[in-house]
Amino acid sequence: MNISRITRLSIYAAFISMAALPISTIAQPANDKNVRMVVPLAAGSTVDAVARSIAPGLARATGHQFIVENLAGAGGIPGTTQLVKAAPDGLTIGMISSNHVINPGIYKHVPYDTLKDITPIVVVATVPLVLVVNPKVPAKDVKELLAYAKANPGKLNYGSAGNGSTLHLAGELLVNQTGIDIKHVPYRGTGQLVIDLLSGEVQMGFVSISQVMSHVKAGSLRALALSTTKRSTALPDLPTLAEAGVPKYDFDAWIAVVGPAGLPKESVDNYATAIRTAMDSPEAKNVISGQGLMVLNIGPKEATAFFQSELDKHQKLVKQSGATLD
Incomplete structure (x- = not known):
C-alpha cells in the first residue's frame, strides 16, 4: 500500500470519527466541563x-x-x-x-x-391549566358556573398561587372575557391553595393538571374546562373553555x-x-x-x-x- 493511499484512508477515518462525536464536541472545545x-x-x-x-x-x-x-x-x-x-x-x-x-x-x-x-x-412545552370548583358550587359545567356567578356577583372567590402568577392571570382573563364579578384570593404557592379548594375555603381556581388530577378522579374537586384551545391527553373528555362557552379564551403556562x-x-x-x-x-x-x-x-x-x-x-x-x- 503506498503512502498516499494510507494518507487518504487516515483522513477518511478521521472524518468518520468526527461524525460519531456528540453534537457539542465539535462546536465546543471544553467538552470535559x-x-x-x-x-x-x-x-x-x-x-x-x-x-x-x-x-x-x-x-x-x-x-x-x-x-x-x-x-x-x-x-x-x-x-x-x-x-x-x-x-x-x-x-x-x-x-x-x-x-x-x-x-x-x-x-x-x-x-x-x-x-x-x-x-x-x-x-x-405548554402547561395546560384546569378550571376546578369545589363540589359544593352549584355548577356542573362552565355555562352553569357563569350563570351562577352573574346571578350572585361578588359571592364566588378564586384562588391563585399569588398576585401576578399565571393562575391569577388565567382567572383575570376569564373575568375579562365573561364580565363576571369574582374575588381573587392570592396564596403563596399552590400547596395551601389546593387544600383550601378541597375544603371549600375558596370555591374555584385554575391549577395545573398534575396538582389536581387525583382529586378530580376522586370527585373531591370538579373539573369544568381546560384553559388551552386543545384538549389534553391527560383529561381527554374535559372540554376547553372555548368549547364550553367562552369562545375566545386561550391561556397556558409554558x-x-x-x-x-x-x-x-x-x-x-x-x-x-x-x-x-x-x-x-x-x-x-x-x-x-x-x-x-x-x-x-x-x-x-x-x-x-x-x-x-x-x-x-x-x-x-x-x-x-x-x-x-x-
Whole structure:
C-alpha cells in the first residue's frame, strides 16, 4: 500500500470519527466541563421535573454532564439574573417559565431586559391549566358556573398561587372575557391553595393538571374546562373553555430553554437539536405525560417572536389585574 493511499484512508477515518462525536464536541472545545442548567424555580416544580428528565438525554447527546441548579424566589428573578450574567460560552443555559414575561409588570425593578438579555433556544412545552370548583358550587359545567356567578356577583372567590402568577392571570382573563364579578384570593404557592379548594375555603381556581388530577378522579374537586384551545391527553373528555362557552379564551403556562445574550448560533442550533432528542427519551416522556404537558418544540427561529408576543399578552393582563409585588 503506498503512502498516499494510507494518507487518504487516515483522513477518511478521521472524518468518520468526527461524525460519531456528540453534537457539542465539535462546536465546543471544553467538552470535559459540566453545563449548568439554571432553573429559577423550586425543586419539585413542573419546570424542575422537566429539566431533570431531559438532563440525562442532553448528556448523551452532547457529551457534557448537565447539572440542574435550582435558584428559586421572587418569581425567578434571582436565578434568571445569574443566567443572564453568565458567559455566552454554552456552559450555562436555563429552563424558565411564563413568569419570565410576567415579572416586568409586577416588579418595579427587574435587573435585566426580558428579551435583550437572553438567547431563546427552544420553547419545549405548554402547561395546560384546569378550571376546578369545589363540589359544593352549584355548577356542573362552565355555562352553569357563569350563570351562577352573574346571578350572585361578588359571592364566588378564586384562588391563585399569588398576585401576578399565571393562575391569577388565567382567572383575570376569564373575568375579562365573561364580565363576571369574582374575588381573587392570592396564596403563596399552590400547596395551601389546593387544600383550601378541597375544603371549600375558596370555591374555584385554575391549577395545573398534575396538582389536581387525583382529586378530580376522586370527585373531591370538579373539573369544568381546560384553559388551552386543545384538549389534553391527560383529561381527554374535559372540554376547553372555548368549547364550553367562552369562545375566545386561550391561556397556558409554558416552559422554555434559553441562554445568556450572545450565545453563538452554532451553540443555539446544537442545543435545539439535543433538546428535541432528549425530549424523546423515555424518562422525559414519562414526566411530560405525568404532568399533563403539551409538547411544542418551537425552535430558535420562532422562539424570539414567541417571547415578544407572550410579553405583550401578559403585560396587558398584568395591567388589567393591577397586580404588584414590590
